[in-house]
Amino acid sequence: MSDKSHDPNQMTGAAMIVRALIDHGVTDIFGYPGGAVLPIYDEIFQQSEVQHILVRHEQGAGHAAEGYARSTGKPGVALVTSGPGATNMVTPLTDALMDSIPLVCISGQVPTHLIGNDAFQECDTVGITRPCTKHNWLVRDVNDLAKVLHEAFYVATSGRPGPVLVDVPKDVQFATGTYHPPRKSDVHRSYAPRVKGDATQIRKAVALLANAKRPVIYSGGGVINSGPEATRLLRELVEVTGFPITSTLMGLGAYPASGKNWLGMLGMHGTYEANMTMHDCDVMLCVGARFDDRITGRVDAFSPGSKKIHIDIDPSSINKNIRVDVPIIGDCGNILGDILQVFKAEAKKPDIKAWWQQIAQWRARNSLYYRKSNDVILPQHAIQSLFEATRGKDTYITTEVGQHQMWAAQFFGFEEPHRWMTSGGLGTMGYGLPAAVGVQVAHPDSLVIDIAGDASVQMTMQEMSTAVQYELPIKIFILNNQYMGMVRQWQQLLHGNRLSHSYSEALPDFVKLAEAYGGVGIQVHKPGDLDGAIQEMISVKRPVLFDCRVAALENCFPMIPSGKAHNEMLLPEQANDEATAKAFAGGKALV
């Protein structure tokens, strides 16, 4: 037997974790120490290749890692302790699962001999996180640790990306074993996501596209996850076919908002032209989106006359909500490449002039119209001003969840992928501020703005302290209407205007709060002061809380009322009391 003391691959479990991070190219992780991860923190202390960002709450670590991942295309990494550390990760893990964000969470666990004993800070972490991860592992033997860590990175980043969790008991962190660098055999033989699309299906799809009279491309976050090549191919496909394109909330930026074929976002708060195009089309090409209920509206009236092509890497996304005619399972970049190749070889650009004329009529309805005011800042106007002020700058936007998020999606134009970080599937209030922290860590010299609401931002406000500690000049642009705006909007529309607990009483003074954290506070009330204040915010190289006081009762339109189809949208100019009552009249009387 060789002398193991000189084998460089002999090390403790804690050292293996740091080593594996380095071997996977990880340069930044987000975490919070505690009893069950102290050996790992000890290793982190003794090296300089991996920078650790100390958050103020584990949920912040998770969302920061998500923002990091979403803005770079690399996996985000979070490190938390056992018990409450792990349970606080449940929200970000679920968020990442819903939005297909590659996230690797390493959690400490009580020593193996105490597992199941209700030990201090013990919880069944793998049990709790099983339904909110793509996969998770409890490592009981230090000699399994390297394999599991490598597999974790592979599972998180391959196929449909998602969060994974590796639970490591403290005795395993202390124990010494053999490390090995990543290798192919580290992965379950049962896990082999399909990349290449079926050639017959691709031919069927091209035949449909080539003969379309009223086509639409509906793209989603899958295009962005697939990587820059998929984005390039999507743009080329739009160019080659001349088709109109819309996108989900998660897909914004894959096709540039300034592109001439862009219809705007679709769905519940999408544009009139995007939803009408979806409803009346004869061929729909869905790329990396999943026919979510915010997209489809009433499913039995969803795009009734169209043949549907669905490209998705996850077979369980196919025919889940909407029956499609040509499913193609595989990576969207790969399949878009094949479709383009066949299309260019065998088809001509279809003549769809009449369709574009129809779309122009829908566009002319100007569904994002709102009435500006000289006295009070309209939230839509605030977003537009922010967009104008950041045009041409190297900008990343995160959001919280609610009205401000929808306005941001409607009024901020994204030209590139990876610039827009939002909690789409789970709808996590409190996502945006820590996500901005993660984005700023990944892009220290860029302008990172969290478009926030006054209610959401308070859910993870403590991460301002993280931003100040690491000198991350994030800008928290709060559209402060003193309400949980989207909750109130639904109460107005569906619950007889009984505004049950949706008013933000006792709001903090955000300017003083910013100063208390060591950041900068800016408050603006008047439309005339807005542009100057935004310039000030951008020029400050420190974290800023920007308290933008906006019209309190403004609501988010256009809107597909629940239970309605895409062609039954409520447009802003129709959103008077009577029309609103009629649109929402259903099982319940409305005021």
Next chain:
Amino acid sequence: MNQPASAYFIEERHDPNETHTLSVLVQNEPGVLARVIGLFSGRGYNIESLTVSETESQKHLSRITIVTTGTPMVIEQIKHQLDRMIPVYRVVDMTLTRRSIERELAMVKVRGQGEHRVEALRLADAFRARVIDATTESFVFEITGNTDKINQYIDLMRPLGLVEVSRTGVAAIGRGPEGM
């Protein structure tokens, strides 16, 4: 249809339910059964019957047989959802192959005297159930067959003094020379 005031579209589904038997080949590792069961409970799918046992110990493979009900769309979802789990090798819908054999085993305890005892033995003979335990006032029968046959046998035992039943749930295998 009246839509209640809701943020969600509430749909009435009219497709009839079907019963399908799925064979699932998985890596036998800690938590794998919890993953499968959690998928069913988490997504609101039905489990009518579930059996699991390691079938290839050297390769650490287990075979799970699940009998489930749902609309054709839900059954398709269940298969895809199972198939995308990391430790799942293969999912085969035995009902769709139309070439599968399904069996389960039940142990049926019957307590009685006199004519009931004689009748229970007679029926056991007709159903090819074996007596695997006997006292002067009871029998335990072992019966193997498909689910309908076992249900029928249990129903017949009821008036004869049925005490309790223990069933394995359904195991299924395809006919012919090929494996799954």
